[in-house]
Amino acid sequence: MNITRLFTLQKQLDDRILEEHRLKREDLFSSKILALEVEIGELANETRCFKYWSQKPPSSNSVILEEYVDGLHFILSLGIDGGWQRDTIEAGEPASTLTENFHKVFEAIFSLRQEPKKESFVTLLVVYLGLGKALGFSPEEVKEAYLEKNQKNHERQDEGY
Numbered sequence: 001m002n003i004t005r006l007f008t009l010q011k012q013l014d015d016r017i018l019e020e021h022r023l024k025r026e027d028l029f030s031s032k033i034l035a036l037e038v039e040i041g042e043l044a045n046e047t048r049c050f051k052y053w054s055q056k057p058p059s060s061n062s063v064i065l066e067e068y069v070d071g072l073h074f075i076l077s078l079g080i081d082g083g084w085q086r087d088t089i090e091a092g093e094p095a096s097t098l099t100e101n102f103h104k105v106f107e108a109i110f111s112l113r114q115e116p117k118k119e120s121f122v123t124l125l126v127v128y129l130g131l132g133k134a135l136g137f138s139p140e141e142v143k144e145a146y147l148e149k150n151q152k153n154h155e156r157q158d159e160g161y
């Protein structure tokens with residue numbers, strides 16, 4: 001899939017947040033990694049994939065998709081900060097269960113934190129897109145939901161969030 005536009009929109013949002021909150025890009029790596037981990041925890045919670053003790057169904061696809069693209073925001077943002085943008089990327093093959101997919105994403109985040117370099121970043125993006133595939137989302141649905149949430153994030157900044 002082509003992700004040039006998503007990187008462009010992410011940079012515009014990040015630049016705005018940096019300016020409005022008077023922050024420096026290079027100070028945010030640790031916070032962005034934790035923010036991403038938290039988003040993925042929230043996403044796992046909405047899918048309920050690991051809740052073997054419960055019969056409650058997962059949240060709706062739209063709720064799950066919004067959580068998913070929150071994580072994508074932080075991943076793109078980390079890629080911009082590292083100077084690792086690229087134009088195209090393909091989803092990796094999903095693991096056998098959703099739970100294993102989540103573990104793969106967390107492992108890729110830990111690797112990026114330990115070795116902040118392009119290869120670690122690309123692996124994270126590939127694995128995260130694989131998780132999106134495992135959740136049943138097409139690249140078009142992901143892009144569309146990303147655009148919507150990006151817009152919502154701008155609106156929140158307009159409101160002094």
Ligand SMILES: O=c1ccn([C@H]2C[C@H](O)[C@@H](COP(=O)(O)OP(=O)(O)OP(=O)(O)O)O2)c(=O)[nH]1
Pocket residue numbers: 013014017069070071073074077149153
């Ligand atoms: O530098 C940044 C910081 C944040 N975001 C985006 C990512 C995500 O889409 C949103 C933050 O997540 P969320 O909407 O869950 O924010 P929250 O503050 O945790 O929301 P709430 O208080 O409603 O739980 O802001 C960026 O794109 N770049």
